[in-house]
Amino acid sequence: MHPNEYDLTSEDAIAHPEPVFEEMRKRCPVSYVEAMDTYMLARYDDVKAAMRDPLTFSSDRPFFGAGDSELEEIQASGYPQVPTLTMTDPPIHTRYRKLVNQAFSPKAVRALEPSMRRIVHDLIDGFVERGSVEFVSEFASLVPGYIIADALGLARGEQDRFMGWADDFVDSIQGREILSRERMLEIQHHVIDFQKFFANEIEKREQAPGDDLISALLAARVGGERPLDRPEILDLIRVFLTAGNETTASWISGTMRLLLSHRSQFEEVLADRNLIPAMLEESVRLVSPARWTRRTIVGRPVEMSGTVIPVGATVRPLWTSANRDEAYFPESATFDIHRDTSAHMAFGHGVHFCLGVNLARAEARIAFEVLFERLRDIRSAIPLDDVRTLPFVGVNRLSALPLRFAAT
Amino acid sequence: MRIEVDLKRCNNHGQCMFSAPEVFSLDDQGLLAFRSESTDRYVSPALDESQREQLQEASDMCPTLAITLVEAAP
Numbered sequence: 001m002h003p004n005e006y007d008l009t010s011e012d013a014i015a016h017p018e019p020v021f022e023e024m025r026k027r028c029p030v031s032y033v034e035a036m037d038t039y040m041l042a043r044y045d046d047v048k049a050a051m052r053d054p055l056t057f058s059s060d061r062p063f064f065g066a067g068d069s070e071l072e073e074i075q076a077s078g079y080p081q082v083p084t085l086t087m088t089d090p091p092i093h094t095r096y097r098k099l100v101n102q103a104f105s106p107k108a109v110r111a112l113e114p115s116m117r118r119i120v121h122d123l124i125d126g127f128v129e130r131g132s133v134e135f136v137s138e139f140a141s142l143v144p145g146y147i148i149a150d151a152l153g154l155a156r157g158e159q160d161r162f163m164g165w166a167d168d169f170v171d172s173i174q175g176r177e178i179l180s181r182e183r184m185l186e187i188q189h190h191v192i193d194f195q196k197f198f199a200n201e202i203e204k205r206e207q208a209p210g211d212d213l214i215s216a217l218l219a220a221r222v223g224g225e226r227p228l229d230r231p232e233i234l235d236l237i238r239v240f241l242t243a244g245n246e247t248t249a250s251w252i253s254g255t256m257r258l259l260l261s262h263r264s265q266f267e268e269v270l271a272d273r274n275l276i277p278a279m280l281e282e283s284v285r286l287v288s289p290a291r292w293t294r295r296t297i298v299g300r301p302v303e304m305s306g307t308v309i310p311v312g313a314t315v316r317p318l319w320t321s322a323n324r325d326e327a328y329f330p331e332s333a334t335f336d337i338h339r340d341t342s343a344h345m346a347f348g349h350g351v352h353f354c355l356g357v358n359l360a361r362a363e364a365r366i367a368f369e370v371l372f373e374r375l376r377d378i379r380s381a382i383p384l385d386d387v388r389t390l391p392f393v394g395v396n397r398l399s400a401l402p403l404r405f406a407a408t
Numbered sequence: 409m410r411i412e413v414d415l416k417r418c419n420n421h422g423q424c425m426f427s428a429p430e431v432f433s434l435d436d437q438g439l440l441a442f443r444s445e446s447t448d449r450y451v452s453p454a455l456d457e458s459q460r461e462q463l464q465e466a467s468d469m470c471p472t473l474a475i476t477l478v479e480a481a482p
Contacts, residue, residue: 052420052438098426105468347471350438353421357471 009035009178014391017291018333021321030307036177038314039307040292044325044345046304047317050295051350056302057295057315059352060089064172064187071188078192079199082231085239090351099220099228100236100355103213109358112151116363119146120370128374128407132381135401136253143367144248147359148240153212154201162241165194167392169242173294174394198237202230213240240356246395247289248360252367253398254287255280257387258335260380265337270372279337280364285344286335288320291394293348319345320396375405410478411463413442413450417474424475427466428459451478 006020006028007013013020024031024042031040041047050057063081065071075081084096102108123142127133145159154162168190171179179187202214209215217233228236259266259279269275295315302309309315323344324332347354354360371378380387381402388399411431420439424432431452433441442450455463460477467475 049438052434054438094426097423101423101426101469102465105465107468349419349421351422353423353471 006031006033006040007035008033008040011391014175014393015389018320018324021318021324024318025321025325029305030309032307036175036314036316038177038294038316039309040321041304041315041317042321043305044322044328044343047319047322047345048349049304050315050317051345051348051352054089054093054351056297056299057317058089058298059087059093059295060298061087061294061296063087064176064191065184068184071184074185074188074192078195079231079234081191082229082235084232084235085355086243086352093351095222096232096236097351097355099222100217103216104355104357104359106358109362112147112359113362113366115150116147116366117370119143119150120367121374124370124374131406132402132404135256135403136249136398137400139367140253140256140401141246141249143252144245144360144363147363148244151213152201152237152240153205153210153214161197163245165190166241166245168194169238170246170395171393173242174290174292174392178393194238195234198234199230202233243354244356244359246397248363250289250395250397251280251284251287251360251364253401254289254396255283255364255368256378256403257384257398257401258283258286260378261384262335265335269337269368273369273372275337276365276368276372277361278341280361280368281341281344282335282337282339284346284364285323285329285341286333287396288323288346289396290346290348291320291396292316292318293352319348374408376408378403378405380404409455409457409460409463411452411455411467412476412478413440414474414476415440415443415446415448415450417472418470419472419474421471423469423471424466427469428462431455431459431463432466 006024008017008020021042024040029043029046031042033040041050065075085093085100120143123139127138133139141163142159145162146156149156149159149162168187171183172187205215205218209218214233217228217236221227269279293316295317297309297311297313297315299311301311323329323346326332328343329339347357381404387401390397390399418440420434422434425434435441435444463477467477
């Protein structure tokens, strides 16, 4: 098959790229996809090698809208966009990463566990007596959203706006080549709304600091010297909001779908709650909430699996595909909570490895611990074949997962 | 005080070098530099007490929990 024939832009392929990725792994592990002007890395070894060489596979890329006069004009009414964690390489990346790493350390996350557990209980209180729930919108999406809102010291009532902004940023990152003009304009306007909202929140913390993450960012000193400026803090909040919301929501909802379709393993986990972490590592491998990341080749052309990728090319290392590479995960499409998942790259790899990994793992674990404590006889309210994955580029999100259950 | 790195657990994410750049580094292949000295487990020579805080942070931050601070001589 000629590489250009791989179609990743149809609605079906966007929602379910796994079969296309499988073809790529087998026949053309480094494929140039013309519609996205991008080289796709499908094999585990190539993805990992790219992540180990962050200066050749550079994260340094322009912000959404840069170079487009209409979008730039909209952006001019907001704050300048400054890249911090995600769109930078060492040593710039190193400075910011070091600054925020501690806020997400296992120790810091352990301190948040009681409040996470309370949030999960509160959410379940909201639907437990009904005996039914739309699991994605009434639970999975709200768990990370409420936890982030609390961490940033924000009112939970703003949650819908955060999720909306997170969606805008995800679209602008994962599939900017194939967005409609209307959508691009809308995203750029929403970036300004986001900036203005959080600039106001930052001002409030400057007046009256709290024990929230924004106040901590205001108190932090880059390289032990200067404080972060407002555009830097806005970009860090953008990263927290984008990376921490939908990914964990997709993980929690995707896990529930896998449990419902693998009844005996579901029963096994219910009987032994100590299996929850292993079950979650296997589900995050299969779900791969972020399907890919994006890099630009800098300095020298790179040869991978027999294909030369030129300098300046856009590359997408495919997490979804690496996590299903048979060389590392035999029977890779099979959900098996007892398999060795330690090599999976659902949280990425290398210097940009997921900052929020400890937080995400704790959120997902606590979500299922409390669900299993409060609910029993959990069943899908619709045939599982009717549970759909949404055509969002580069992410793995369910449309809805209506459940029925009994309260314990 | 020494550090022990379980090189079987270590996945070369390089987060340790953000916390303790004087002790941890990645080589040209993006692998933890200690891998040139051993394959299973690396034990450092005695390290200066002034580095304790950053080594503790490196241990705390390691995504695979591969780094341990040890007090006794090996």
